[in-house]
Amino acid sequence: MTRLRARLLPILVAIALVVVSAMLVKLTETDQGYQRVRGAVGETVVVNDGELTVLSVRFGSVLSVHGVESDRTDGLFAVVTVKAAATGRRALSLSQSRLVAESVTFGPFGLGSGVTADPGFVTTSDLVFEVDPDRIGGLRLELWPLELVSGYQQRAQLGLGLSRDEADRADAARGQVVAVGETDRRAIS
Amino acid sequence: MLLGDLTYLVAETVRVWWRLLPQLVALYLFGWVGSELTLRVAVIAGDLSPWLTLVLFAFNFVWVLVASILMLSLVDEQLGIRALIPADESEPEHRDTSLTRLIAVTLLPFLGMYAAFGQVADAANTLLTQQFVRYGVGGDTVIGTLNRLSTDHPLRLLGLLIVLYVGRRLLDAVHERTGRRILGLGVVLIESFFLLVLILGGIRVFQQAVIWLRGRVFMQWLADLRDRLAEFLAALRIDLPALLVAAERVWSEVIWPLAVDVLAEPLLWLAVAALVFGSRVLSLAELWRKGQPYAERLRAQTPFASRRERRRTAAPAPNGVRFAAGPNAVRFAAGQLREAFFGDIDDKYLPTAHALRLVLRAGVVFLGSYVVLYTLLRVGRDQLERGIDALLGGHEVAFWVTWGPLIDVVPGVVFEPLRLCLLAVAFHRCLQAFRRRSPDSGLMAEQDDDAGVPA
Numbered sequence: 150m151t152r153l154r155a156r157l158l159p160i161l162v163a164i165a166l167v168v169v170s171a172m173l174v175k176l177t178e179t180d181q182g183y184q185r186v187r188g189a190v191g192e193t194v195v196v197n198d199g200e201l202t203v204l205s206v207r208f209g210s211v212l213s214v215h216g217v218e219s220d221r222t223d224g225l226f227a228v229v230t231v232k233a234a235a236t237g238r239r240a241l242s243l244s245q246s247r248l249v250a251e252s253v254t255f256g257p258f259g260l261g262s263g264v265t266a267d268p269g270f271v272t273t274s275d276l277v278f279e280v281d282p283d284r285i286g287g288l289r290l291e292l293w294p295l296e297l298v299s300g301y302q303q304r305a306q307l308g309l310g311l312s313r314d315e316a317d318r319a320d321a322a323r324g325q326v327v328a329v330g331e332t333d334r335r336a337i338s
Numbered sequence: 339m340l341l342g343d344l345t346y347l348v349a350e351t352v353r354v355w356w357r358l359l360p361q362l363v364a365l366y367l368f369g370w371v372g373s374e375l376t377l378r379v380a381v382i383a384g385d386l387s388p389w390l391t392l393v394l395f396a397f398n399f400v401w402v403l404v405a406s407i408l409m410l411s412l413v414d415e416q417l418g419i420r421a422l423i424p425a426d427e428s429e430p431e432h433r434d435t436s437l438t439r440l441i442a443v444t445l446l447p448f449l450g451m452y453a454a455f456g457q458v459a460d461a462a463n464t465l466l467t468q469q470f471v472r473y474g475v476g477g478d479t480v481i482g483t484l485n486r487l488s489t490d491h492p493l494r495l496l497g498l499l500i501v502l503y504v505g506r507r508l509l510d511a512v513h514e515r516t517g518r519r520i521l522g523l524g525v526v527l528i529e530s531f532f533l534l535v536l537i538l539g540g541i542r543v544f545q546q547a548v549i550w551l552r553g554r555v556f557m558q559w560l561a562d563l564r565d566r567l568a569e570f571l572a573a574l575r576i577d578l579p580a581l582l583v584a585a586e587r588v589w590s591e592v593i594w595p596l597a598v599d600v601l602a603e604p605l606l607w608l609a610v611a612a613l614v615f616g617s618r619v620l621s622l623a624e625l626w627r628k629g630q631p632y633a634e635r636l637r638a639q640t641p642f643a644s645r646r647e648r649r650r651t652a653a654p655a656p657n658g659v660r661f662a663a664g665p666n667a668v669r670f671a672a673g674q675l676r677e678a679f680f681g682d683i684d685d686k687y688l689p690t691a692h693a694l695r696l697v698l699r700a701g702v703v704f705l706g707s708y709v710v711l712y713t714l715l716r717v718g719r720d721q722l723e724r725g726i727d728a729l730l731g732g733h734e735v736a737f738w739v740t741w742g743p744l745i746d747v748v749p750g751v752v753f754e755p756l757r758l759c760l761l762a763v764a765f766h767r768c769l770q771a772f773r774r775r776s777p778d779s780g781l782m783a784e785q786d787d788d789a790g791v792p793a
Contacts, residue, residue, distance in 0.1 A: 170710045300738030
């Protein structure tokens with residue numbers, strides 16, 4: 150019995166050490182290669198030499214572009230109006246976007262998926278997403294630059310503040326038309 | 339008591355690291371500067387030819403390897419690893435101590451591990467980024483050039499490898515005869531390029547072979563066989579597809595990452611470090627491991643002896659000619675060729691396998707302790723890198739292309755010397771363990787234990 154224990158114990162200790170190593174690796178693993186820049190509706194955040202503000206969020210199940218009905222959905226369209234100001238020496242270009250809810254992520258609807266502004270200018274754009282109205286709790290907008298090769302980037306994460314009442318408001322927007330405006334561009338005053 | 343190895347490894351590693359810190363940092367920076375300069379020149383060399391870029395890209399790893407070998411040798415002096423060889427055994431061994439010899443022996447496992455654990459890919463990405471900045475998208479890149487060669491022209495790849503191998507052997511022979519250092523540098527340059535092409539091109543050829551195999555009728559037969567087995571097991575209420583999916587998931591998400599990241603990497607590095615300390619040390623460790631007293635050792639009989647040593651000590655053939663048993667010149671030439679080829683493999687590539695076999699016999703608790711510390715260093719380095727990123731904040735790629743190499747040197751300066759100290763201390767501990775187990779070295783083992791580590 151003692152001999153068996155003497156043989157078994159080192160093996161068990163070695164296994165325990167390897168398991169500890171594996172847990173260390175697993176627990177410290179992360180795939181987040183970006184810095185979160187957090188904000189909320191109406192709040193201006195600084196990203197890449199520029200400023201970003203979510204002005205409003207509107208919902209509807211019929212999309213209207215230039216006054217013409219363009220698309221319908223069984224779910225909902227979320228139209229997020231974003232103001233981007235290139236306050237630095239370089240253009241502000243955050244061409245990638247998505248809406249992230251508690252349990253699901255929604256990609257952009259259509260081609261215009263981000264915001265850009267030339268140096269000294271401010272643009273206001275509507276970003277469109279098709280969402281599932283039953284899963285929009287905790288919805289936030291994420292915007293980041295598209296780079297073929299990238300390092301540790303900044304990513305804007307702007308909470309859309311959808312409380313229970315807001316979610317009800319979104320639900321009430323079923324069947325309603327939501328308009329998408331043209332991008333407005335003007336010099337920073 | 340069971341955690342004695344752990345405490346020893348921690349205490350000795352930190353002690354040696356702290357004592358040698360200035361020298362280790364200087365050597366690390368020497369390797370880093372050489373590697374970075376070579377990479378920069380490699381990018382500019384792309385103006386002339388992507389192949390020139392590839393040659394220089396391969397050479398950048400030699401800088402890192404040289405710095406690692408020098409650091410390990412420094413720690414070796416501090417720990418007295420080579421001093422463990424008894425006086426009557428420590429005959430001068432010129433080949434073992436020369437830097438070019440050490441590079442030749444360690445280059446294959448070093449590059450192989452760099453490729454297997456992603457460092458070659460990381461370096462290639464860095465080069466790719468620099469090339470994007472210089473040439474824009476669509477230019478010839480290192481990996482693209484190699485991929486095209488291995489997928490579109492595998493015979494050219496084979497031809498290139500043969501030419502490189504023969505060229506390197508010839509230059510090696512001239513170098514040994516003349517002793518000119520510049521030729522040794524040429525040998526290393528060709529060897530690194532040869533191995534990089536062999537490893538990266540070989541991986542691509544293997545992937546092509548797997549794709550080709552998947553399209554064969556033979557694979558359909560296997561699929562049919564699996565389906566029939568599934569039908570049979572379904573009758574026994576066993577869901578074979580679900581079982582296979584679950585087994586594949588456990589393998590790919592748990593066992594394989596665990597085996598590669600946590601076990602294979604530290605153990606292979608320990609074997610490579612062992613190679614740096616030379617065949618004499620490894621031979622002695624092998625004999626101690628087997629419980630043979632060193633005094634009874636037959637010279638050149640261990641797996642670590644060079645082929646030349648073994649040939650020298652082997653009994654000659656009755657007619658005194660070993661490879662030309664008859665008057666036939668063709669047979670003589672074939673014998674010489676065989677000797678040149680296998681002698682090279684024996685001397686340069688097999689020692690890695692033997693070194694790995696050796697360190698695996700050092701004891702499970704020791705290996706477990708070593709693995710956990712190696713993992714801690716790895717995790718520590720990752721955390722420091724993330725901490726620096728968080729401190730600097732997110733930036734666009736232009737910032738990282740400019741400052742990235744300089745920023746990356748910080749975790750390297752801290753953790754690479756620590757890692758190499760751990761490797762040396764761990765191998766020293768291996769030697770002590772083998773020595774203790776040797777029946778004839780009881781007295782020396784006691785002295786060694788009492789004295790601790792020679793200062």
